[in-house]
Amino acid sequence: MDPVIEVNHLTKRYGATTAVDELTFTVQPGCVTGFLGPNGAGKSTTLRMIIGLNQPTSGSVAVEGRPFRQRPRGLRQVGALLDAGDVHGGRSAAAHLGVLARTNALPLRRVDEVLAEVGLADAARRRIGGFSLGMKQRLGIAAALLGDPPVLLFDEPLNGLDPEGVRWVRDLFRRLAAEGRTVFVSSHLMSEMEHTADRLVVIGRGRLIADEPLAAFAARSNGVSVRVRTPDAAALAESVRAAGATVTRDGADVLLVTGLDSDRIGDLAFERRLRLHELAATTASLERAFMELTAESVEYATAEAGDAR
Amino acid sequence: MTTLDSLPTVPRPVPAARTEPRPRFRDLLAAEWFKLWSMRSMRWGYGLGAVGIVWLSVNSAVADVQNWDRYPADMRAHFVPGGSLRDAFTNNAGITVLLVAGVLGAMTLVSEYASGLIRVSFAAVPARRSLLAAKIAVLTAVMLAFGVVVTFSSFGLSEAILSSKHAGISLTQPGIWSALTAAMLLPAVSALVGLGLAAVIRHSAATVVAVVTVLLLIPDFLSDNHYWSACLDHAMPFRAFQTLYDLTPYQVNPHLPYPAQPAGEWWVYLLWPLVSVIVALVLVDRRDV
Numbered sequence: 001m002d003p004v005i006e007v008n009h010l011t012k013r014y015g016a017t018t019a020v021d022e023l024t025f026t027v028q029p030g031c032v033t034g035f036l037g038p039n040g041a042g043k044s045t046t047l048r049m050i051i052g053l054n055q056p057t058s059g060s061v062a063v064e065g066r067p068f069r070q071r072p073r074g075l076r077q078v079g080a081l082l083d084a085g086d087v088h089g090g091r092s093a094a095a096h097l098g099v100l101a102r103t104n105a106l107p108l109r110r111v112d113e114v115l116a117e118v119g120l121a122d123a124a125r126r127r128i129g130g131f132s133l134g135m136k137q138r139l140g141i142a143a144a145l146l147g148d149p150p151v152l153l154f155d156e157p158l159n160g161l162d163p164e165g166v167r168w169v170r171d172l173f174r175r176l177a178a179e180g181r182t183v184f185v186s187s188h189l190m191s192e193m194e195h196t197a198d199r200l201v202v203i204g205r206g207r208l209i210a211d212e213p214l215a216a217f218a219a220r221s222n223g224v225s226v227r228v229r230t231p232d233a234a235a236l237a238e239s240v241r242a243a244g245a246t247v248t249r250d251g252a253d254v255l256l257v258t259g260l261d262s263d264r265i266g267d268l269a270f271e272r273r274l275r276l277h278e279l280a281a282t283t284a285s286l287e288r289a290f291m292e293l294t295a296e297s298v299e300y301a302t303a304e305a306g307d308a309r
Numbered sequence: 310m311t312t313l314d315s316l317p318t319v320p321r322p323v324p325a326a327r328t329e330p331r332p333r334f335r336d337l338l339a340a341e342w343f344k345l346w347s348m349r350s351m352r353w354g355y356g357l358g359a360v361g362i363v364w365l366s367v368n369s370a371v372a373d374v375q376n377w378d379r380y381p382a383d384m385r386a387h388f389v390p391g392g393s394l395r396d397a398f399t400n401n402a403g404i405t406v407l408l409v410a411g412v413l414g415a416m417t418l419v420s421e422y423a424s425g426l427i428r429v430s431f432a433a434v435p436a437r438r439s440l441l442a443a444k445i446a447v448l449t450a451v452m453l454a455f456g457v458v459v460t461f462s463s464f465g466l467s468e469a470i471l472s473s474k475h476a477g478i479s480l481t482q483p484g485i486w487s488a489l490t491a492a493m494l495l496p497a498v499s500a501l502v503g504l505g506l507a508a509v510i511r512h513s514a515a516t517v518v519a520v521v522t523v524l525l526l527i528p529d530f531l532s533d534n535h536y537w538s539a540c541l542d543h544a545m546p547f548r549a550f551q552t553l554y555d556l557t558p559y560q561v562n563p564h565l566p567y568p569a570q571p572a573g574e575w576w577v578y579l580l581w582p583l584v585s586v587i588v589a590l591v592l593v594d595r596r597d598v
Contacts, residue, residue: 099340
């Protein structure tokens with residue numbers, strides 16, 4: 001299947017700072033693609049270049065074969081929610097969407113339809129200035145859906161949503177992808193993507209780190225690890241290391257052990273007469289795979305994070 | 310791990326490329342028109358601005374009528390037509406038009422930049438110049454209408470009040486149309502200069518300061534005593550308005566060392582909005598938002 005979004009050696013510099021550096025990846029239709037990276041990795045800049053708000057320093061990006069800026073109207077092609085705050089507080093939700101609908105010659109009934117879809121039907125006539133962040137996110141999603149577009153871009157759409165809202169958004173993304181649309185969602189939290197994305201594009205410091213299915217990404221983590229909580233952490237760490245495992249200290253009395261299973265660790269503790277308060281095997285964590293992969297590209301790594309590896 | 314199970318195994322069909330309606334400029338005009346009036350602050354701004362400007366002129370006519378009997382006979386004899394015209398659209402009304410229309414014109418654009426709405430607007434309409442051209446067309450039309458309403462309301466009410474002392478003038482007065490045209494165009498000129506400054510600066514507070522500085526303060530600081538400052542002064546829209554709002558503009562005041570030429574002032578009136586619009590249309594396409 002032909003990719004819908006093609007990012008080709010995309011570079012954006014602001015003076016001496018390189019926000020996006022030779023980024024190349026594609027986004028496919030029919031699935032949710034997570035766009036992941038630590039804060040300041042260049043996600044928002046990339047999304048802005050995809051819809052032509054920012055001009056690349058070099059490289060190119062095409063949506064369905066041509067730069068988005070070359071289209072006279074956009075809403076029927078790409079629906080984008082970049083920042084829920086990009087609204088004028090003086091207008092009502094219906095008026096905000098009414099303006100957008102008119103620019104793209106969309107029937108005005110679409111305004112009521114999308115407001116109902118995101119659960120803002122009752123707030124349609126209220127001024128946006130009085131909306132909570134969660135309501136503004138819903139309004140931004142409504143604006144993205146207005147033109148019923150085959151391509152949808154969302155920048156950190158879960159910010160400010162309550163748990164019910166988060167679940168609703170995830171279901172919405174899955175449904176949009178199931179309808180064959182291209183859904184590209186950025187986040188700086190792996191946990192947000194874990195239950196939403198099929199594929200991941202991971203960037204750090206503007207460079208591509210990974211572009212693969214979620215499953216392949218999860219497999220990158222160092223296999224199974226065991227979480228041990230014990231008041232004798234130092235002594236247990238020593239004997240587990242002696243048995244050939246790798247140990248990471250997580251707080252005063254918690255150890256994360258890789259290279260030994262929970263049975264062996266329990267036996268070792270029994271032999272050394274060390275007390276265990278908790279012993280749990282954890283599956284490969286996406287969050288850890290993400291942390292490990294982006295560790296080198298995190299701009300302000302803390303000393304603690306450095307020790308942990 | 311539900312996510313791993315939910316990987317699509319069979320590629321589903323992409324929604325077929327829809328037949329998109331041909332982009333029409335009048336859709337953008339309709340959107341900008343609706344955008345303008347969907348804001349309560351704009352409705353109030355235009356409404357209160359119009360009432361205030363008319364009131365300034367009416368008030369001055371009322372003052373002249375009340376004081377009429379105390380005026381010296383010589384002053385009463387020469388009140389028509391010059392004094393009568395000044396009551397029809399006072400200098401303070403002109404200053405107020407500059408401020409109100411200049412700021413409203415600037416806000417039309419800068420409110421989108423300041424709120425971030427401009428990103429949503431440009432994502433919906435990637436043809437940025439078309440969008441801005443529609444905004445400029447709507448603003449110009451609204452400001453021309455504002456100018457016509459305000460000018461004729463002021464003129465009609467003031468002259469009706471003055472006619473009680475037989476001090477009114479009518480639309481048949483020689484030179485009146487040139488003066489009233491200058492007053493009618495002033496809101497559009499000011500608004501487009503405001504919009505041009507907004508396109509360059511893109512920050513609310515700084516734009517408003519620039520509008521006040523360019524439209525009001527600079528002409529106020531410049532004197533006509535030196536050739537260079539007289540030239541600069543006469544190149545400002547406010548001075549152009551003051552020169553053009555006169556019944557006998559072609560009788561140049563012989564006491565001024567460097568008098569303004571009315572023919573040139575019409576060019577000032579034309580070039581300020583024209584240059585503002587061109588600058589705005591060029592910049593909007595070149596900058597990141």
